[in-house]
Amino acid sequence: xxxxxxxxxxxxxxxxxxxxxxxxxxxxxxxxxxxxxxxxxxxxxxxxxxxxxxxxxxxxxxxxxxxxxxxxxxxxxxxxxxxxxxxxxxxxxxxxxxxxxxxxxxxxxxxxxxxxxxxxxxxxxxxxxxxxxxxxxxxxxxxxxxxxxxxxxxxxxxxxxxxxxxxxxxxxxxxxxxxxxxxxxxxxxxxxxxxxxxxxxxxxxxxxxxxxxxxxxxxxxxxxxxxxxxxxxxxxxxxxxxxxxxxxxxxxxxxxxxxxxxxxxxxxxxxxxxxxxxxxxxxxxxxxxxxxxxxxxxxxxxxxxxxxxxxxxxxxxxxxxxxxxxxxxxxxxxxxxxxxxxxxxxxxxxxxxxxxxxxxxxxxxxxxxxxxxxxxxxxxxxxxxxxxxxxxxxxxxxxxxxxxxxxxxxxxxxxxxxxxxxxxxxxxxxxxxxxxxxxxxxx
Amino acid sequence: xxxxxxxxxxxxxxxxxxxxxxxxxxxxxxxxxxxxxxxxxxxxxxxxxxxxxxxxxxxxxxxxxxxxxxxxxxxxxxxxxxxxxxxxxxxxxxxxxxxxxxxxxxxxxxxxxxxxxxxxxxxxxxxxxxxxxxxxxxxxxxxxxxxxxxxxxxxxxxxxxxxxxxxxxxxxxxxxxxxxxxxxxxxxxxxxxxxxxxxxxxxxxxxxxxxxxxxxxxxxxxxxxxxxxxxxxxxxxxxxxxxxxxxxxxxxxxxxxxxxxxxxxxxxxxxxxxxxxxxxxxxxxxxxxxxxxxxxxxxxxxxxxxxxxxxx
Numbered sequence: 156x157x158x159x160x161x162x163x164x165x166x167x168x169x170x171x172x173x174x175x176x177x178x179x180x181x182x183x184x185x186x187x188x189x190x191x192x193x194x195x196x197x198x199x200x201x202x203x204x205x206x207x208x209x210x211x212x213x214x215x216x217x218x219x220x221x222x223x224x225x226x227x228x229x230x231x232x233x234x235x236x237x238x239x240x241x242x243x244x245x246x247x248x249x250x251x252x253x254x255x256x257x258x259x260x261x262x263x264x265x266x267x268x269x270x271x272x273x274x275x276x277x278x279x280x281x282x283x284x285x286x287x288x289x290x291x292x293x294x295x296x297x298x299x300x301x302x303x304x305x306x307x308x309x310x311x312x313x314x315x316x317x318x319x320x321x322x323x324x325x326x327x328x329x330x331x332x333x334x335x336x337x338x339x340x341x342x343x344x345x346x347x348x349x350x351x352x353x354x355x356x357x358x359x360x361x362x363x364x365x366x367x368x369x370x371x372x373x374x375x376x377x378x379x380x381x382x383x384x385x386x387x388x389x390x391x392x393x394x395x396x397x398x399x400x401x402x403x404x405x406x407x408x409x410x411x412x413x414x415x416x417x418x419x420x421x422x423x424x425x426x427x428x429x430x431x432x433x434x435x436x437x438x439x440x441x442x443x444x445x446x447x448x449x450x451x452x453x454x455x456x457x458x459x460x461x462x463x464x465x466x467x468x469x470x471x472x473x474x475x476x477x478x479x480x481x482x483x484x485x486x487x488x489x490x491x492x493x494x495x496x497x498x499x500x501x502x503x504x505x506x507x508x509x510x511x512x513x514x515x516x517x518x519x520x521x522x523x524x525x526x527x528x529x530x531x532x533x534x535x536x537x538x539x540x541x542x543x544x545x546x547x548x549x550x551x552x553x554x555x556x557x558x559x560x561x562x563x564x565x566x567x568x569x570x571x572x573x574x575x576x577x578x579x580x581x582x583x584x585x586x587x588x589x590x591x592x593x594x595x596x597x598x
Numbered sequence: 599x600x601x602x603x604x605x606x607x608x609x610x611x612x613x614x615x616x617x618x619x620x621x622x623x624x625x626x627x628x629x630x631x632x633x634x635x636x637x638x639x640x641x642x643x644x645x646x647x648x649x650x651x652x653x654x655x656x657x658x659x660x661x662x663x664x665x666x667x668x669x670x671x672x673x674x675x676x677x678x679x680x681x682x683x684x685x686x687x688x689x690x691x692x693x694x695x696x697x698x699x700x701x702x703x704x705x706x707x708x709x710x711x712x713x714x715x716x717x718x719x720x721x722x723x724x725x726x727x728x729x730x731x732x733x734x735x736x737x738x739x740x741x742x743x744x745x746x747x748x749x750x751x752x753x754x755x756x757x758x759x760x761x762x763x764x765x766x767x768x769x770x771x772x773x774x775x776x777x778x779x780x781x782x783x784x785x786x787x788x789x790x791x792x793x794x795x796x797x798x799x800x801x802x803x804x805x806x807x808x809x810x811x812x813x814x815x816x817x818x819x820x821x822x823x824x825x826x827x828x829x830x831x832x833x834x835x836x837x838x839x840x841x842x843x844x845x846x847x848x849x850x851x852x853x854x855x856x857x858x859x860x861x862x863x864x865x866x867x868x869x870x871x872x873x874x875x876x877x878x879x880x881x882x883x884x885x886x887x888x889x890x891x892x893x894x895x896x897x898x899x900x901x902x903x904x905x906x907x908x909x910x
Contacts, residue, residue, distance in 0.1 A: 182781035183809060184843070187816055190807075194838050198854050201707045201871040205694040205714055210730045214716050217728030349766055404769065406795055438796035446797065495796050497824065510828045511799070559827035563800045591797065 234258050240268045242317060243325040246334040246365035246383045247307050248274025268304075274368030280304050295348035305338040307365065310386065310461045311478055313430065313452070314470035319588060328371075328378035331468065331477040335386035335461050336363045343395065351400035351408075352598065359392045359421070362461060387459035389423030391416050399598060407435030410595055414462075426456040430464075434592045442496050448594045449488035453539060458483050458525070463533035466523045466547075469587035471594070473519070473572035474549045474580045483525025483533045486541055491517045491591055498554070506556070513555040513566070515591075520548040548575040553585075562597070564590040668775055671787060671808065672763060678813030679760045682847060686754045688720040688885040689849070692730070693750070694875040699735075700867035701856055707871050710735050717750050724890040725752040736865070756850045759815050759839055762791045762806075770794055776805055785810045800826040804837075814848045816841050832860045835869070844879035851876055 195202045235257055242250035252270030264285035271278055281304025288297050309315040309332040324330035339360030346353050364385040370377055397412040414428040434448025450471075452464040464485035468477025471487045492515060498504075499512035506512055522545040525536030553570030557563075568587045574580035587593075693715050698707035714731040718724075727750055757764070762771045770793060777788035787810055792803035804820035820837040835856045842851040853874040862868040 180782070180784070183784040183786065183816075186779070186781050186786065187807075187840075187842070190817055191840060194840065194852075194854060197836065198838075198856065198871060198873070199706050200709075201696065201698045201701065201856075201873050202852070202854060205692070205712075205875065205877070210692070210714060210716075213730040214728060217716065217730065220728075406770075436795055436797045438794065441792075441796055444795070444797040493797065495799050511824045557824070558829045559800065559825065559831075560829050563826040564797070 240270055241321070242270070242307075243321045243369075244307070244330060244332070244334055245324060245328075245367055245369045245378050245380070246274065247272035247277070247279075248369040250279065250307070252279070272307075275365065279306050281306050290346070293346075293348060295346055298345045298347065299342070300345075301340075301342045303340045305336065307334050308337055309334055310384070310463065311465045311470075312428075312462070313450075313464070314593075316588075324372065324378065326373045328375055330378065331380055331479075333384040333386075333460070333478075334365050336365055337361070338363075339390075347598070350403075351398065353399075354395070354397045356395035356397075357393070358395070359390070361390050362386055362459075363388050384460055386461045387424065387457075389459075390421075391424055392420045392422040394420065399596070402435070405435060406437075407433060408592075408595055409433045412596075424457055424459055424462075426454060426459070426462055428452070428454050428462050432594050432596070434595050436591070442494060444491075444493045444495055444591075446491040446493060446591045447488070448490075448592055450485070450594045451487075452485045454483040454525070454533065456535070458533040458535050460532055464523060466521050469568075469585050469589070471519065472521045472547055472549060473551060473570060473585045474574040474583045475547060480523045481526060481531060481533050482523030483536045484538065484541065485521065485523045487519070487521030487594070489517060489519035489594070491515050493555070493591060511557045513557060514552070515555060516550070516552045517570070517572075518548070518550045519572075520546050522546040547578065547580070549573060549580075550575060555591075558588075562590060564592075566590070666810075668773055668789075671775075671789070671810070671813075672768060672773060674810070674813040675760070675763045675808055675815065676765055676768070679755075679763060679815070682812075682814055683755045685882075686721070686847065687882050688718070689754055690716065690718045690880050690883070690885065691849070691876045692878045693717050694873070694877070696871075696873040696875070698871040698873070699865075701869040701871045702858075703867055703869075708735070709733070710866065710870070718885055718889055719750070719752055719754060720885050720887070720890060721752075721754070723752040724887070725750060726890050756841075758853060759818060759841060759850055762802075763815070770798075770801075771803075783811065786816070799824040802837075809848075812848070814841070816848055828860070830860055831857055832868075833858045845881055847881055849876065849879050849881070 235255065237253055237255040240250070240252045240254040244250075250270045250272050252268060254266065254268040256264075256266040258265055265283075266285075267280070267282045269278070269280045281302060283300065283302035283304075285298065285300045287299070289295075290297050309320070311332060315332065320330055320332060337360045339358065341356070341358040341360065343354055343356035345355075364387075365383055367381065367383040370381060372378055393414055393416040395412070395414050397410070399408065399410045401408050410430075410432045412430045414426075416422040416424045416426050418425055430450065430452040432448070432450040434446070437445040437447070439445055454462055454464065460481070463481040463483065465478040465481050466472055466485055466487065467475030467479035470477070471489070494514045496513070497511045498514045499506040499510075504512065522541035524538055524541040524545055525534055526532065527534045549572045551570050551572035553568055555566035555568045557566045559565060565588060568585070568589060570585045570587075571582060572585065573582050695713045695715075697710045697712075699710040701707045712731070712733040713729065716728045716730055718726040718728075761767055762773075771791045772794045773789055773791045775787060776790045779786045779788075787808045788805055789808060790803075790805045793799075793801040795801075800822060802820045802822060804818060806815050806819075807817040808814070809816050818839040820839065822834045822837075825831045825833055835858060837855045838852070839850070840852040840854075841848040843849075853872075855872045856869060857872070858869045
């Protein structure tokens, strides 16, 4: 009897082992299932399993179709998108027109734009094609852009934002950019991957000055600059080389760009324009971020005004007016200290839609050199660095309302800056839509 | 006191049961019926004997082996995920994409759009998607189904699960061990991660559950300190990425996200859910190339959720 009882227990245990998975797997599965159940409870009907009725017959029918037929809906047709293309500046006046893009899954990136200018009574237009290919061995992408046309651009090649500048010109007349016309061809080839990119570009364009034609803006008459500086006229054949890389092991990026124009390449102008920019962020705990950034630019050879480096305004030094100084060389550095937490929520401020409001302080210093003291234009220089007395410095503080568009870091910044040094500058307010690392070009 | 004999009797009217099985039942019953503590066993019930004459002490064992470091766990997870990826040659699954509106309304989540597809993948980059069902709460008048549209990547790496652990991305996150749980012969680590950059308040943070037997991620919960697009998206309230076991592999089974819009959309609401569920996996079943013939290479992954008509 005793023997029978022991044997029975052992037998029972043996049967149980044979019927269930390994105890460890079973425990793990139970554990995962428990968490899954809590997810089901939280999400409710969103997490309900799919109704499988009819799926088998749909699959059988789908397998009979050609693999090219996409789920029975057929190949995608030609896509076509269009929209208005509007702009405003004191050289062209209104730029009224439309833009369009055309493409299929296999051929994408055809785009075009056509505009009429009310000030200069001109027709602007541009056609472009862009395509990119995967380069698997490099885990990279190769992009090609080709374009040709006639359009208006600002002298400042480094920091120009057409939409906000147009709005500023239209409503406040405070646009301080100078404009030129470009006609011709432009193309670029870019190899980009996670750590950075390299690019090579070429353009062959006629550059010509534009007159000052439009002296009104919506809320007044006589814009802040009642003139438009004359660009140097000539055909420019220019080679562009550039690279951008993240410094390994850091959150710092370096961007280097070089533009070469030479009569030996068929150009009317001889210059070498180089720009180096670096920046990144250093976290001070979870709540503070230190954002240092610096840029250096040098123009050798001829100094056409449309190739100069500019200093002043929201792009760099707030206590100077936008593009107040121009030269053949520029150095600028800025350090931001940003409190990343939502300042508005902490202070219970009634901010619409609860956009994250951040607080920051900054210090900046910059100089231009290689400039004519009388005309203020850039002139050739042999110096590679500024003198100490050419620097302008400032400190300030501001609030940043983070919109997240076009990039998650993009904020609407309201800042007040105070000059350091007795050089006639005063405190200045600045409104800008930009990222903390605004000196680095977008990747 | 000698234990009393249990007063169960074998019934002669059950000839089908062997004496051995009856003995097992008796022993089981004896084990299951508890004896009242501190009291003499009742005269007509089973008793439980308690051995109180034998004692043993096991001395404390000092383990000098180093505990596995966080860095080592992260390395092994990266290797485990890479190994898992390398062992997969082909796979097929049923994918369900679902958008639920008014997630926090009185009626609860309401189905806005759903798409069910069977997806076939084969290395290196073959992909075929067969649409099985499309549902829209408010379809276009011309019958177009544009609300939920999914294109799958031919890859099987499941980046949504292991993005923080990929060698090229690991430096961007800070990790910590939050919990350990021993489940049989499985040691499950809960690892927390957050962006290393304080500036990146909009980047995902969260926790993952790692089974250290195979060093695979079995679950992930993601949160965002701030919305990546605050102008349109007020908050990403909850995001869960789940895997389930299919044979010897852990595979992506569900991605569930609840989001809240900054401005409510008429007939859609403010809070909505996005769910992606993968089920009925078959792995390494030797899918024939002919299944993919003419499909070409598709080197991108895209899930488009939209409304309205496309200009096509």
